[in-house]
Amino acid sequence: MTAQAAQSPRRWGLRPGHVFVSGYVVLLALFGVLPVAYSIYLAFTRAGGGFAGFxxxxxxxxxxxxxxxVGHVAAYIAIWLVSLTVLVVLLALLVHRVARRATKTVLRFCYYIPGALAGASSVLLWLFVLDPAVSPVAWLLRATGNDHLTEVIAPGHLPVVFAIIAFWTGAGGWILVLYGALNTIPEDVMEAARMDGAGPLRTAWSIQLPLIRKWVVYMLVLSVAAGTQLFVEPELVSQASFGIVPNSYSVNQLAYQFAFTQNDFNGSAAISIDLLIVALLFAGLFVARGRLFETD
Structure with a gap:
C-alpha cells in the first residue's frame, strides 16, 4: 500500500504534461510524420504503381x-551559418553587456523588428533595396560595379544575397534566444570571473560561450533545416530577373519543377527524401559535437 501511494502522485503528475503536448503531437503526426511517410512511399514506387527500388x-x-x-544551396548555407553564428553571438553578448535596462530594451526591440517582415514580403523589400534605379543605397551598389538589378542578382551573387536576407529576417529572434540563455548564467560565476581579473573578452570566451553552447547548436540545427528548404527567395528572384536566374536554382525549386512541370511526383519525392537525409545528418553531427542533450 505504501509503495502504491508513493507511485500514485507520479503517475497522476504525468497527465497534465500529456495534455499540454497532445496538440503538438497530433499536428506533428498530421503535417510531419504522415507527409514524410507518403513521400517515402512515392520515392520507392512508380507513377503507375509498383515497387521501383532506387x-x-x-x-x-x-x-x-x-x-x-546542390552547389548553390551549399554555398548559401555555409555563408549563412558562419555569419549567423559569429554575428548573432556577438550581438547577443553586446546586448547582455549593456548596463542600462532601457538601452537593452531598445536594442532587443530593434533586433526583433526585421523578423516581423519575413517570407515573400522580405524578398520583395530586398529587391527594392538591391535595385540601383530606386534603392536608397544606390551609391553603394554602383560603387561596387552594379548599375542594374540584373547585375546585383546575378547567379554568382545570390548565395550572399540570400544569406543577407535570411540574416535580416531571422537573426533578431536568435539574438533574443541567446540573450535569454546568457541571463541564465549565475551571477556568482560572473562575479568570480571578475574577481579573478578576467576581462570582457576572456569572460565571453571561457565562461559565457561554453555555457550557451547548447543554444548555439540548437540555432544551427534549425538553421540548417531551414536552409535546405530554400525556395521562396530564389523563386521570386527568378521571376524578377526575367529568366537570368533559373527556376531550378535551389534543390527545393528543382523538386517543385519535377512535380508540377514534369508531372513526376515520384522523382520530386526522391529529391525531398534526399534533402531530409542531408538535414538529419547535419543535425546529428551538430547534436553529437555540441552535446546538445547532455545534462550538466
Whole structure:
C-alpha cells in the first residue's frame, strides 16, 4: 500500500504534461510524420504503381540541374551559418553587456523588428533595396560595379544575397534566444570571473560561450533545416530577373519543377527524401559535437 501511494502522485503528475503536448503531437503526426511517410512511399514506387527500388533516386540524381542546385544551396548555407553564428553571438553578448535596462530594451526591440517582415514580403523589400534605379543605397551598389538589378542578382551573387536576407529576417529572434540563455548564467560565476581579473573578452570566451553552447547548436540545427528548404527567395528572384536566374536554382525549386512541370511526383519525392537525409545528418553531427542533450 505504501509503495502504491508513493507511485500514485507520479503517475497522476504525468497527465497534465500529456495534455499540454497532445496538440503538438497530433499536428506533428498530421503535417510531419504522415507527409514524410507518403513521400517515402512515392520515392520507392512508380507513377503507375509498383515497387521501383532506387530508380527514382537514380533518375533525379542524373538530372543535369541537380548538381548546380546542390552547389548553390551549399554555398548559401555555409555563408549563412558562419555569419549567423559569429554575428548573432556577438550581438547577443553586446546586448547582455549593456548596463542600462532601457538601452537593452531598445536594442532587443530593434533586433526583433526585421523578423516581423519575413517570407515573400522580405524578398520583395530586398529587391527594392538591391535595385540601383530606386534603392536608397544606390551609391553603394554602383560603387561596387552594379548599375542594374540584373547585375546585383546575378547567379554568382545570390548565395550572399540570400544569406543577407535570411540574416535580416531571422537573426533578431536568435539574438533574443541567446540573450535569454546568457541571463541564465549565475551571477556568482560572473562575479568570480571578475574577481579573478578576467576581462570582457576572456569572460565571453571561457565562461559565457561554453555555457550557451547548447543554444548555439540548437540555432544551427534549425538553421540548417531551414536552409535546405530554400525556395521562396530564389523563386521570386527568378521571376524578377526575367529568366537570368533559373527556376531550378535551389534543390527545393528543382523538386517543385519535377512535380508540377514534369508531372513526376515520384522523382520530386526522391529529391525531398534526399534533402531530409542531408538535414538529419547535419543535425546529428551538430547534436553529437555540441552535446546538445547532455545534462550538466
Amino acid at each position: 530508380a527514382n533516386f537514380t533518375r533525379s540524381a542524373q538530372d543535369y540541374r541537380l548538381l548546380p542546385a
